[in-house]
Amino acid sequence: MLIRDVGEQGLLKIIQPYCLPNTIGDDGAIVHPPPGCELVVTTDVLVDGVHFSDRTTKAFDVGWRAVAANLSDLAAMGATPLGITVGLSLPPTLPVIWLEGLYRGMQVCLERYGTGIIGGDLTRSSVATVAITALGAVRADRVIARANARVDDAIVVTGYHGDSHGGLKLLLDANVPVELTADRQALIDAHQRPLPRLDVLPILDRLSTSASQKFAIGGMDSSDGLADAIVQICQASGVGAVLNRSSLPISPSLARIFPDTALESALYGGEDFELVLCMPTEIGLELVEKIGGGAAIIGKIVRSSDIILIDDLTNNPPIYLDRLSGFQHFSID
Amino acid sequence: MLIRDVGEQGLLKIIQPYCLPNTIGDDGAIVHPPPGCELVVTTDVLVDGVHFSDRTTKAFDVGWRAVAANLSDLAAMGATPLGITVGLSLPPTLPVIWLEGLYRGMQVCLERYGTGIIGGDLTRSSVATVAITALGAVRADRVIARANARVDDAIVVTGYHGDSHGGLKLLLDANVPVELTADRQALIDAHQRPLPRLDVLPILDRLSTSASQKFAIGGMDSSDGLADAIVQICQASGVGAVLNRSSLPISPSLARIFPDTALESALYGGEDFELVLCMPTEIGLELVEKIGGGAAIIGKIVRSSDIILIDDLTNNPPIYLDRLSGFQHFSID
Numbered sequence: 001m002l003i004r005d006v007g008e009q010g011l012l013k014i015i016q017p018y019c020l021p022n023t024i025g026d027d028g029a030i031v032h033p034p035p036g037c038e039l040v041v042t043t044d045v046l047v048d049g050v051h052f053s054d055r056t057t058k059a060f061d062v063g064w065r066a067v068a069a070n071l072s073d074l075a076a077m078g079a080t081p082l083g084i085t086v087g088l089s090l091p092p093t094l095p096v097i098w099l100e101g102l103y104r105g106m107q108v109c110l111e112r113y114g115t116g117i118i119g120g121d122l123t124r125s126s127v128a129t130v131a132i133t134a135l136g137a138v139r140a141d142r143v144i145a146r147a148n149a150r151v152d153d154a155i156v157v158t159g160y161h162g163d164s165h166g167g168l169k170l171l172l173d174a175n176v177p178v179e180l181t182a183d184r185q186a187l188i189d190a191h192q193r194p195l196p197r198l199d200v201l202p203i204l205d206r207l208s209t210s211a212s213q214k215f216a217i218g219g220m221d222s223s224d225g226l227a228d229a230i231v232q233i234c235q236a237s238g239v240g241a242v243l244n245r246s247s248l249p250i251s252p253s254l255a256r257i258f259p260d261t262a263l264e265s266a267l268y269g270g271e272d273f274e275l276v277l278c279m280p281t282e283i284g285l286e287l288v289e290k291i292g293g294g295a296a297i298i299g300k301i302v303r304s305s306d307i308i309l310i311d312d313l314t315n316n317p318p319i320y321l322d323r324l325s326g327f328q329h330f331s332i333d
Numbered sequence: 334m335l336i337r338d339v340g341e342q343g344l345l346k347i348i349q350p351y352c353l354p355n356t357i358g359d360d361g362a363i364v365h366p367p368p369g370c371e372l373v374v375t376t377d378v379l380v381d382g383v384h385f386s387d388r389t390t391k392a393f394d395v396g397w398r399a400v401a402a403n404l405s406d407l408a409a410m411g412a413t414p415l416g417i418t419v420g421l422s423l424p425p426t427l428p429v430i431w432l433e434g435l436y437r438g439m440q441v442c443l444e445r446y447g448t449g450i451i452g453g454d455l456t457r458s459s460v461a462t463v464a465i466t467a468l469g470a471v472r473a474d475r476v477i478a479r480a481n482a483r484v485d486d487a488i489v490v491t492g493y494h495g496d497s498h499g500g501l502k503l504l505l506d507a508n509v510p511v512e513l514t515a516d517r518q519a520l521i522d523a524h525q526r527p528l529p530r531l532d533v534l535p536i537l538d539r540l541s542t543s544a545s546q547k548f549a550i551g552g553m554d555s556s557d558g559l560a561d562a563i564v565q566i567c568q569a570s571g572v573g574a575v576l577n578r579s580s581l582p583i584s585p586s587l588a589r590i591f592p593d594t595a596l597e598s599a600l601y602g603g604e605d606f607e608l609v610l611c612m613p614t615e616i617g618l619e620l621v622e623k624i625g626g627g628a629a630i631i632g633k634i635v636r637s638s639d640i641i642l643i644d645d646l647t648n649n650p651p652i653y654l655d656r657l658s659g660f661q662h663f664s665i666d
Contacts, residue, residue: 025569026479027406027553028375028469033366041451041468042361045420047458073360087378087420087464118374121464125380131420131454131464135374136361145359220360236358 003099003124004092011122014096018103020083020116029119031082037137040079044069048128056171059098061192062130063105069223070134071113072196072273076221078144079136080201083118084110086132089125102130113198141214142205144277146236149218153301154284155241158197158275160190160251160294161226165269166258167191176257183253194273197221203290207283218278218301225270227321233278234307234322243299243309243321251294267309267321336432336457337425344455347429351436353416353449362452364415370470373412377402381461389504392431394525395463396438402556403467404446405529405606409554411477412469413534416451417443419465422458435463446531474547475538477610479569482551486634487617488574491530491608493523493584493627494559498602499591500524509590516586527606530554536623540616551611551634558603560654566611567640567655576632576642576654584627600642600654 003011033039044066046052052062067084074081086106090099103117110116118135167187170176176184204217218237222229226248234241245263254262274294278301279287288295307322336344366372377399379385385395400417407414419439423432436450443449451468500520503509509517537550551570555562559581567574578596587595607627611634612620621628640655 027409028373028412028467030410030476031372031374033372035368039364039366039372039468040361041364041416041418041466043418043420043452043454043464043466045422045454045456045462045464047422047456049459050457076360077363079361083374085374085376085466087376087466089378089380089462089464119376121376121378123378123380124383125462126382126460127458129378129422129458129462129464131376131378131422131462133374133376133418133420133466134361135372135468143363147358 001096002092003090003094003096006096008122011099014100015103015122018107018117020118029083029085031118031135033082034137036139038140038143040074040077040136040138041133042070042073043131043133044073046130056168057192059101060105063102064109064193066130066132067106067109068194068196068273070132071198072221072223074134074136075196075198075201076144076219076275077136077138078142078201078204078217079138080198081113081115082135082137083115084132084134086117086120086130088120088122089127089129090122091126091128092124094128113196142208144217144219146218146220146233148216149233149237149239149278149301151239151301151303153218153278154281154297155230155243155299155301156277156279156284156287156295157222157226157249157298158200158277158291158295159272160249160254161222161272161274162254162262162265162269163187163190163251164194164271165265166254169258180257183256186251186253187257191271194271196273197275200275200291203287207286211283215280215283219276222272222274222276223270225268226272226276227267228270229276231307231322233276240302240304240306241299241308242302245309245311246313247296247298249294249296334429335425336423336427336429339429341455344432347433348436348455351440351450353451362416362418364451364468366415367470369472371473371476373407373410373469373471374466375403375406376464376466377406379463389501390525392434393438396435397442397526399463399465400439400442401527401529401606403465404531405554405556407467407469408529408531408534409477409552409608410469410471411475411534411537411550412471413531414446414448415468415470416448417465417467419450419453419463421453421455422460422462423455424459424461425457427461446529475541477550477552479551479553479566481549482566482570482572482611482634484572484634484636486551486611487614487630488563488576488632488634489610489612489617489620489628490555490559490582490631491533491610491624491628492605493582493587494555494605494607495587495595495598495602496520496523496584497527497604498598499587502591513590516590519584519586520590524604527604529606530608533608533624536620540619544616548613548616552609555605555607555609556603558601559609560600561603562609564640564655566609573635573637573639574632574641575635578642578644579646580629580631582627582629
């Protein structure tokens with residue numbers, strides 16, 4: 001059965017079970033922001049053939065990843081989710097089962113984080129396009145912003161980097177020896193079912209509450225790559241950074257399957273959806289201990305405007321991350 | 334100059350002047366909802382070749398209409414706007430001047446209503462797609478909902494219906510006699526630059542405040558046509574309606590240029606972006622007087638589930654609006 005066989009009312013009936021109650025009906029959805037909170041809003045658009053393809057991504061995973069990317073943007077601002085809207089454009093020749101898979105993927109990811117779909121729009125197009133807007137709430141004094149990094153802050157990452165890029169490479173071609181099957185699956189999972197780090201927010205909240213002095217947190221997520229995140233934070237904050245290659249968290253799976261390119265994937269691969277956070281060192285140490293896994297302090301913020309990765313594992317010269325040519329996501333993402 | 338010649342950073346620089354300050358930078362935008370208000374969120378997607386085309390709509394007007402449609406959805410809920418996000422997908426071969434026209438159209442319409450662009454996303458696609466999410470605020474006791482219509486309520490429309498459809502027909506073909514040039518332009522303006530009726534909200538607010546008894550307002554906008562709005566409201570409220578043909582507000586311009594099809598355009602044309610509101614008759618009378626223009630009471634809500642248009646101008650039999658075949662917007666809009 002194809003989209004064109006169902007009609008608008010039929011499509012709404014198919015979608016409704018995946019949405020929060022009372023979502024479809026009025027011209028807009030009502031949201032109850034918690035008192036005293038700021039509202040955070042973020043939008044991401046995924047286009048068939050640009051951000052996903054049948055080759056690497058099932059409909060369920062398209063839905064999951066679209067939601068994960070938006071929830072990660074909320075986490076990057078320190079905000080917990082209130083709900084999302086879904087603006088969907090679909091070719092009339094698309095199978096209905098694809099639509100159901102997409103909504104199931106969105107719903108399962110949203111439920112994991114205690115939220116859901118609160119509204120949307122549905123229209124036809126020659127190319128499948130998923131435009132998601134996520135709403136979240138954050139206390140004004142807990143907002144995480146790129147411009148909040150301060151000299152001497154520790155730079156914390158909440159987990160391993162490069163796995164998503166490794167997973168994509170495996171999906172696109174590489175065979176791996178049978179003894180690495182579990183590693184292979186771990187990387188593919190990282191690519192197909194990324195987990196936005198909303199779990200870090202309550203930990204941060206407790207650390208902020210119990211800290212002897214108030215501090216602001218600088219940061220963003222690493223969806224466009226770890227190097228990009230560091231550069232963006234430093235430029236927004238008017239500071240520099242010194243990173244140590246030996247501190248960059250690279251997962252054992254990535255190191256085993258792609259020993260030669262793991263560092264490159266970690267720095268530039270993107271789509272790991274971890275958080276990159278700048279804060280006083282003693283808070284950063286506590287945070288890393290509480291998160292566990294691949295969380296690590298990877299360097300510190302410095303007064304100079306240089307952003308340097310020191311290769312403390314070899315005798316290679318340092319890499320100046322800020323001197324790389326600009327990322328041109330419009331052409332490549 | 335084409336989109337592909339500019340790169341992402343260049344495109345962001347082009348867009349920035351059309352957005353509210355501090356819009357581009359962090360992963361999300363911060364919104365300050367007024368204390369004690371509900372938040373309303375609504376999403377609309379416009380696709381090139383489906384919702385607009387070079388033949389009938391310049392880039393400026395695509396932007397204007399996209400914003401107007403979303404602000405109208407807010408007005409339909411009783412909410413005043415807090416800002417919009419824009420998820421944009423563009424072909425790399427599109428001229429940059431089109432992008433600028435689009436943003437100028439959005440900005441001019443938003444400024445007219447005291448709001449602006451607070452965030453978004455930009456990506457490439459084979460088809461231009463504009464996904465807008467609008468945020469608004471409304472006091473909990475002022476929410477307008479489709480399910481709020483009550484038996485004996487007056488049905489108020491805030492202005493003329495059918496002009497937008499007439500304007501579209503003129504753009505697509507019809508020539509009109511030179512003495513009707515001003516009428517022609519009025520209809521085309523109605524199609525290209527619709528005005529969401531946010532101006533009605535403060536009037537409703539004053540009437541609600543000064544009313545001797547509390548009342549809820551049932552309603553929605555008429556973006557999918559006046560007949561559709563009446564049917565949606567009646568079905569959501571579990572009531573029926575009786576309308577009088579002589580009361581339907583049809584503009585003199587529409588009546589002069591399209592005397593034979595004006596009624597059809599008024600009932601089914603859509604995209605007039607007026608409000609259809611149900612409320613106690615004495616309030617409705619005051620409201621119509623204060624709005625002026627084409628505002629009118631067009632009928633009343635009844636206990637029966639029939640939705641009847643009585644032709645009090647001729648001897649034609651009544652039209653049962655609820656027995657029309659369902660609208661299939663997925664295929665036609």
